[in-house]
Amino acid sequence: MSQVRYGIIGIGNMGSGHASILTSGKINGAVLTAVCDEFESKRDWAKEHFGGSVAVFENADAMIDSGLVDAVIVATPHYGHPSEAIAAFAKGMHVLIEKPAGVYAKQVREMNDAAAASGRKFGIVYNQRMNPLYKKLRELIASGEIGEVRRINWIITNWYRTQAYYDSGTWRATWAGEGGGVLINQCPHQLDLWQWTTGMMPTRMRAFCQFGKHRDIEVENDVTAYAEYANGATAVFITSTSDAPGTNRLEVSGSRGKIVIEEERMTLYRLREDEAEFNARNKESFASPEVWKIELPASGPSPEHAGILQNFTDAVLLGTPLAAPGEEGIHGLTLSNAMHLSTWLDDWVDLPLDEALHEAELNKRIATSKFKRAQPVEAKR
Template sequence: MNLVRWGMIGCGSVAERKSGPAFYKAPGSALVAVMGRRLEAVTDYATRHGIARVYTDAQALINDPEVDAVYIATPPDSHHAYALQVAAAGKHCCVEKPMALNAGQSREMQQVFADAGLHLFVSYYRRSLPRFRQVRQWLEEGRIGEVRHLSWTLTKAPSAADRSGTDNWRTDPAIAGGGYFADLASHGLDLFQYLLGDIVEVAGFTARQAGLYAAEDAVSATWRFASGALGMGCWNFVADRREDRVEVIGSEGRITFSVFDEHPVELHADELHAGEHLSLNIEHHAHIQWHHVLGMNAHIRGETQHPAVAEQALKTDWVMDQILKRDHT
């Protein structure tokens, strides 16, 4: 299979620039069909992006004989059902993150695809970004010695929509599996396991400090990696300002970076001259899922092993279940 032909379920904001164009612009990839619930909206998307076929029924897109694999770009509450439909049709699949509403759903999805000999990917595309590959390389080279601790602070002020009570699926636990924590922190918790290995113990606290929406708006957690390194996170979505800072502390130096912001990745190590550090500004591709799409297609063709697979994403859902105290059976 030289060309992987994708069908996409959902055509919202994520699909507009971050992901959708990568599926039809990346070498060896084509986006041949798109589905949306509203005919007018999905037709408009297809026209602007040059997609040949339009559907308002997900099963019809999944059954399309010209579709080899399906990208599910919808909110988390629909991932489980759509993914099982894709597996039943014998096709490969990528679901947006987080993988599902809890680890129980994710575990079933992973098992069904594994049993069918199909590939299931999850859009934890930060595993494929050059800036985080650079961080992983530094760690693998031992540039900061043995890793002792990781900390992440992510804060933002509430938006006008948050304050007004405007409908937002990202702050509805029934749809998102949590609030902004589930939507945003999942990226970091997955990335940290890509960089440092599995999280094996975790505990967390949540609060609704401002009470602007049904989901939690403040979360703190501590965890232990299998290596013995420790981690902690502070996430607050009703704070005074935005901050996104990760620090990895080692026995011989430290690395700092942002999960979302395009600040430089910085290496402070004993091997460098006193007072000096290495700072690299590695920009993202205009379509941030570009490298992720390339990796999935290569994996499907049997050329390489893609890092953002269901087996890994399931671990992230388990971590979030522990922090949010979600039912994960």
């Protein structure tokens, strides 16, 4: 195979974005050969936009059975990601899914099993893994630069969304249509980076999700979560869609210092010696370890979605390791599922998560959701 022939399932905002990148010629070894969408208006747009150079289908089965594609990009609404991926694996496709991996961990685990059985490449569009800032953070933590991780604080409240945004689709911000709010729609990248950069998953969590705070919606749009780890570390994660202006600040503190990322800049606060060693030898009441503040230089722009597409193409053609394996989508989703479940039960939740209990509680909300699916749901973010 000299090039990967891509087909896109769902050409709303995200799908059309991938199509634009693929048809730009920026991705070596990749070509867009087909798209599909349940919406006639989207199919008409594709026919007009691509001028006949890309085949247009009504559904994924017809597109895949045409023999025109080697890999699919799944850009449908959240609930459809696992089912579309599983069907594509069954037909021998390589699969790249949009975030989130799904809505609840059980369906994502089934998708992961199908991927493993297929022997095909499986990736997820965690484009922030391509960001030099977070790649550097992961490298510094893994190398032991700040010692053992002790505390993680992330305030990510710059997801401002108006009522007009929520009113733009009947499926939006509903349990039945979207499966959640800020945790499932806006924050999957941060939930992934939280555990990917630190290499740690919590052992238990207590969360407080506020549903419809300052907005007429039924899902969460303001969250404060507290997590604990096996090594004694703790984490606080705060997010909202109604803060103006918002904040995006990540701090990771360890026994040898702290890393702060804010406003696209990274600052390293490096202790001259490990805090535990300093504490053991110190005899002064109000002494503190010597600390060096280092502003780390920018590492260049992030390739974002194009970077993920190039990496996935290289994985198919050359066997290049995936930057964002699809199987890892379950980790960030587990964090959001745990936050929901903790709030619903008004209690601590242990990890690994009781996935059956989470699904049962989610189904209770779906049963009373305002959204009732009467027509295809258009994929937008």
